[in-house]
Amino acid sequence: MSTLLYISKDSGAVSVGANEVAFEIMAEASKRGLDLEIVRTGSRGMYWLEPLIEVATTNGRIGYGPINVQDVASLFDAGLIDGNEHKLCIGQVEKLPYLAKQHRQLFVRAGLADPLDLEAYENLGGLKSLKTCLALKPEAIVQRVLSSGLRGRGGAGFPAGIKWKTVADQNAAQKYICCNADEGDSGTFADRMVMEGDPFSLLEGMIIAGFATGANKGLLYVRSEYPTAINTLKSAIGILQQAGILGKNIQDTGFDFDVKVRRGAGSYVCGEESAMLESLEGKRGQVRVKPPIPAISGLFGQPTLVHNVLTLASVLSILPDDAASYNDLGHGKSHGTQAFQLAGNIKYGGLVEVPFGITLRTLIEDFGGGTASGRPFKCAQLGGPLGAYVDASMLDLTMDYETLAAAGAMLGHGGVVVFDDTIDMAQMARFAFEFCAIESCGKCTPCRIGAVRGYETIDKIVAGDDQSQNLELIKDLCSTMEEGSLCAMGGLTPLPVLSALKLFPADFGLLCEPLE
Amino acid sequence: MKPSEQNPLEEAQICAQYANAPDALIEILHDVQTKHGFIAESSQIIIAEALNITRAEVHGVVSFYDDFKTSQPAQLALKICRGEACQAMGANELLSQVKEIAVGKSISVEPVYCLGNCALAPAAMIGSKLHGQLNSGNLDILIGGAKK
Numbered sequence: 001m002s003t004l005l006y007i008s009k010d011s012g013a014v015s016v017g018a019n020e021v022a023f024e025i026m027a028e029a030s031k032r033g034l035d036l037e038i039v040r041t042g043s044r045g046m047y048w049l050e051p052l053i054e055v056a057t058t059n060g061r062i063g064y065g066p067i068n069v070q071d072v073a074s075l076f077d078a079g080l081i082d083g084n085e086h087k088l089c090i091g092q093v094e095k096l097p098y099l100a101k102q103h104r105q106l107f108v109r110a111g112l113a114d115p116l117d118l119e120a121y122e123n124l125g126g127l128k129s130l131k132t133c134l135a136l137k138p139e140a141i142v143q144r145v146l147s148s149g150l151r152g153r154g155g156a157g158f159p160a161g162i163k164w165k166t167v168a169d170q171n172a173a174q175k176y177i178c179c180n181a182d183e184g185d186s187g188t189f190a191d192r193m194v195m196e197g198d199p200f201s202l203l204e205g206m207i208i209a210g211f212a213t214g215a216n217k218g219l220l221y222v223r224s225e226y227p228t229a230i231n232t233l234k235s236a237i238g239i240l241q242q243a244g245i246l247g248k249n250i251q252d253t254g255f256d257f258d259v260k261v262r263r264g265a266g267s268y269v270c271g272e273e274s275a276m277l278e279s280l281e282g283k284r285g286q287v288r289v290k291p292p293i294p295a296i297s298g299l300f301g302q303p304t305l306v307h308n309v310l311t312l313a314s315v316l317s318i319l320p321d322d323a324a325s326y327n328d329l330g331h332g333k334s335h336g337t338q339a340f341q342l343a344g345n346i347k348y349g350g351l352v353e354v355p356f357g358i359t360l361r362t363l364i365e366d367f368g369g370g371t372a373s374g375r376p377f378k379c380a381q382l383g384g385p386l387g388a389y390v391d392a393s394m395l396d397l398t399m400d401y402e403t404l405a406a407a408g409a410m411l412g413h414g415g416v417v418v419f420d421d422t423i424d425m426a427q428m429a430r431f432a433f434e435f436c437a438i439e440s441c442g443k444c445t446p447c448r449i450g451a452v453r454g455y456e457t458i459d460k461i462v463a464g465d466d467q468s469q470n471l472e473l474i475k476d477l478c479s480t481m482e483e484g485s486l487c488a489m490g491g492l493t494p495l496p497v498l499s500a501l502k503l504f505p506a507d508f509g510l511l512c513e514p515l516e
Numbered sequence: 517m518k519p520s521e522q523n524p525l526e527e528a529q530i531c532a533q534y535a536n537a538p539d540a541l542i543e544i545l546h547d548v549q550t551k552h553g554f555i556a557e558s559s560q561i562i563i564a565e566a567l568n569i570t571r572a573e574v575h576g577v578v579s580f581y582d583d584f585k586t587s588q589p590a591q592l593a594l595k596i597c598r599g600e601a602c603q604a605m606g607a608n609e610l611l612s613q614v615k616e617i618a619v620g621k622s623i624s625v626e627p628v629y630c631l632g633n634c635a636l637a638p639a640a641m642i643g644s645k646l647h648g649q650l651n652s653g654n655l656d657i658l659i660g661g662a663k664k
Contacts, residue, residue: 011646012632012635012636012648014646015633015636015647015648015649047635048635050636183632184629184630185630186597186601186629186630187599187600187634188634189632189633192632224546224583225631225632226632262543263543264542264581265542265545265546265581265582265584266581266582266583267580267581268629268630279542281538281539282537282538282539282540282542282577283573283577284576284577284580285580285581300539341634341635343604343635343637344600344602344605344634344637345605345637349634349635349636372605381600385600415601415634417600417601417604419604420604428603431598431600435629438629439629
């Protein structure tokens with residue numbers, strides 16, 4: 001019987017040598033005449049351990065990491081095949097506190113099996129939701145999504161059920177399910193992990209959404225910076241088509257549904273739903289005026305359900321189990337679990353899925369282990385480039401939509417980017433404007449021009465020119481951008497800028513009163 | 517010879533694979549760029565014709581999206597991530613270093629905004645390969661290795 005050895009083929013793991021390690025292990029096993037079968041999986045989401053290898057033993061899966069090509073020989077010498085002790089051994093992977101303290105529903109299958117093994121997917125709970133739903137009335141499914149309290153995971157946190165009901169209620173010859181996989185926020189990689197590591201779960205969610213709302217076509221808009229995700233999804237679609245789970249007359253229900261992958265082309269603003277729709281129509285990614293909302297008039301003017309990757313995959317957590325149990329988890333109006341992503345200058349970066357209500361301190365210190373550099377924590381940016389910076393005095397904030405909003409911050413897509421004391425917050429404020437200028441679709445003057453004037457003015461403040469006047473100008477500019485922009489690109493750029501100014505006036509060399 | 521002068525059928529074939537649908541323009545541009553390395557003006561003319569849209573519309577899409585290049589690329593393309601997570605781990609210093617290494621060589625250097633590798637920052641694309649945890653130490657080796 002072969003010994004099973006698991007190594008991730010997740011693009012993050014590959015970026016630090018997982019393929020070279022896998023190759024070396026095969027070569028070494030062959031040299032020693034050992035019977036080894038390597039299974040390439042998605043990542044567990046514990047990136048400081050990648051490349052991570054796991055050996056299946058009678059004692060569960062024993063992990064070793066991070067592994068270099070040079071470590072392989074010594075691993076075999078120590079008895080890797082039997083899960084023996086070695087300086088890089090981390091013991092039973094499932095028992096690691098980082099994993100054991102999580103409440104994985106969405107990421108329950110992360111790192112367990114080959115992402116394209118449909119049988120393994122079914123054995124790990126996949127397709128249960130689809131089978132249940134196909135036997136229900138569409139209205140009943142919509143009702144369950146409504147009562148679960150599921151909120152969109154892209155960043156806006158809008159109640160998903162309301163979108164489902166709106167699309168379902170439209171009378172139209174053609175409706176669409178559009179998955180927004182343009183995960184452009186720095187500090188986020190949860191969507192990527194799902195697409196690379198558990199693609200069937202996303203597709204299953206899309207099929208259920210189609211069935212419930214009356215859409216027979218799905219489109220997956222995936223950013224071009226994620227080539228592995230794109231290829232994995234295309235393969236997964238092919239496999240589901242072969243299995244009769246996608247295509248015509250799914251499982252003999254008379255329901256047709258098919259999905260196409262469409263690539264983005266390097267535009268952050270195409271993560272905004274209407275710019276994404278423009279892009280899917282083959283145009284420049286310009287933001288649309290709303291109303292009409294996409295649920296009524298979306299892709300090609302047809303009713304369209306637009307959802308983030310995690311939202312669609314979360315459908316499996318709601319069905320077939322009682323929607324109420326999903327509703328019970330969480331904090332306040334933020335129901336269920338959230339997949340936080342710990343990134344930047346953090347010791348233990350990765351995916352932490354826990355119910356809403358955890359504090360930022362628990363995430364950064366208990367899970368994250370503090371800064372990677374070992375230097376003092378200075379601040380963290382929550383929710384991506386358009387999110388606020390928070391400092392050490394705010395670490396006891398509970399992570400949920402409403403609490404963060406009340407504190408002037410943003411949950412967004414769950415990204416937490418940590419910085420140590422070597423970061424210059426004036427430069428980060430300047431970068432916020434610079435990023436807006438680069439990625440702006442150009443439609444709204446406050447965004448398109450304001451961003452440029454913004455970083456010019458930050459430069460003046462840093463150079464000591466007319467600081468008090470220029471601060472007033474920044475304040476005024478920010479309010480104009482907030483109120484005069486059609487979308488969050490211009491509308492929320494003030495959030496990181498103003499939070500940096502408020503919390504770290506010294507970085508700007510401010511000799512006058514800092515901003516309120 | 518420009519790509520479409522060599523064989524104008526190539527662009528037309530790519531368009532036909534997408535049933536000449538105007539909404540497939542971005543897919544078509546990706547495929548044309550994969551084939552030729554960039555999207556020449558002559559290619560844009562053929563695509564506009566095949567999709568029955570204006571040259572201005574094609575130009576508008578090519579110029580909007582950062583991925584699309586309109587001139588022959590360098591032998592090696594380096595894309596250094598300047599996202600916040602990578603900046604938190606020294607991406608800006610890395611970018612300066614990379615620009616120095618690239619001087620006088622057929623290497624292009626451009627900043628990109630997020631490769632999704634944020635827990636293994638700083639990240640970069642060296643050619644078509646994604647790398648994480650870059651530092652001044654491994655940079656030289658990786659770039660040297662990619663040029664072969």
